[in-house]
Amino acid sequence: MDVHGLVDLFREEAPQASSELLHVWAVFWANFKIFLSYRTWVITETLSTVASIAMYSLMGLQVEAKRLGETGYGSTSWLAFALVGVASVNYLWMCINRISHSMQNEVREGTLEQIIASPIRLRSYIIGQSIRGFLVSGYFMLGVLLVGIFLLQAPLVVTVETILSFGIIVLVMVGSYIGIGVMTAGIILVYKKADPLTFLFISITEFLGGVLFPLNYLKNYPLLWTLAWFMPYTYALDAARRVLLTGSSLTSPAVLTDLVVLTLYLVISLPLGLRVFRWGYNRIRDEGTVATY
């Protein structure tokens, strides 16, 4: 090929798939294929999940039923109580971590510049990564619940209505945190590191959300009790436990209140998260530090 032929080739307008939906699908599919290539990881994580649920079941043998009865979720078993907490917190952690982790990975691998320079919008990239995160986390959450219900006989109220309600609660819960996830991604773009933030975030969520113990015990510590009710996860876990432990419906006043609070968090945190993300995105382009690690 002569020089002129080569120049013409470069000038040629390549037909581009401009649909955002296609971009989202492409990002999701590329990352999902990467996930599927880590077979050993999937197997070990699955086994680890089963082992941890079995561990919780054995831990529950030390719990005094009378004290657990004071939690406000009826006469349930500790395994069922903890199962809902562990399943939901792990799901949340994996979903939120996915956005920040993928961004950090691109920065470290030096591929963020290519992504930004490509016709794919960063918004499509984040949505595609998030969908991959939701599906993979969903697999593990389902695993936790299935092992708990069928293998360890955790007494959860399982009907079509409670399953659907739980699904809706989980979606709203993730929605209420999506702003934080996007915000973290924006911070990573600038500071190139946000592991400590997500780590602290999950430690505090697990502790103040009452994953392993009834939240009532925090009442003796007014500061912690107040902080606990500032976290959206506390509302999500309360709603999920009411549905799966006592069979409450989404329209029951307590669950409905929790859902309203979660929606408020979504409405407030998402624009804030997007603002921080845009700030980070513009800043690294202004400073020319997109490829810097």
Add this chain to the structure above:
Amino acid sequence: MDYEQLTSLLSEEVPRTKTPIHRMVASFIVRDFKMWWTYKLWISLDITGTILFVASYYLFSMITTSQQVQDAGYVTGGYFTFALIRIAYQRYVSFTVEGINDSIRDEQWMGTIETILSSATNFKTFLLGETCFFFISSSAFLLISLVTGLLLGAHFNVTPLSLLSTVVLSMLLIASHIAVGILSAGIIMKIQQGNPLTWAYSWLTQLVSGVFYPLKFLPWYLEWVGKAFPLTYSLDGIRLCLQSGQDLSSLTVLSDAIKLIFFTVIATPIALYVFKKGYDAARRDGSLGQY
């Protein structure tokens, strides 16, 4: 400077003094500390995470009964002290099992492993240096966990002899787990990716080594599986010393110590053999510096 001068300068034999091993190890500790100290935010969050973890189990212990823990022979402190001991020693376990792996992976990641190994530092010194820093930082986290636990009301029943026995058992815990770490590092050298052995070890011990509940809760077959892991004996011995005031003169604690020594003596040569094979294979394939 003309080229002849330059050639003679480069040809000159530089008299090399052999650096004593303790100075090399000290250099590793200083280097790792400096790197660790640059992540101050991470350190403070790590400490916060540890405190929150202890606090979670303190609150969980409020809904538990101490009966089962006492029946298992851990007389004082109830469930909270029982769980606290595990949390405190968790860092030692993870640094010995995963620390060596992580160090090698980090050096591979940064592309510095070949530089280190082509210097006067041999691999044994490198591993020793890395291990020493991990030991110091894990000890700091052990202290932080124990102090937090004490502030939250953990109770111990100790005598000078039981404390001394705890130190001996802690050393045996580290020695026995280092064998697992070396074995896993040998595998990682060869396969160059995440090590299933470490993961499997982590989730299996979590289930069968009496980490958060007494061993008698396990069905007999899992109890037998638990007997294959050094963590089971380490935790049992240390808890008996710290919660029941027993020491190495007690038959149970002595039996735990002997089993740990037995495990270390058998597992260490096997682990070193596997590591040597992995290391030699990586050097032969030229993949030592590959990530």
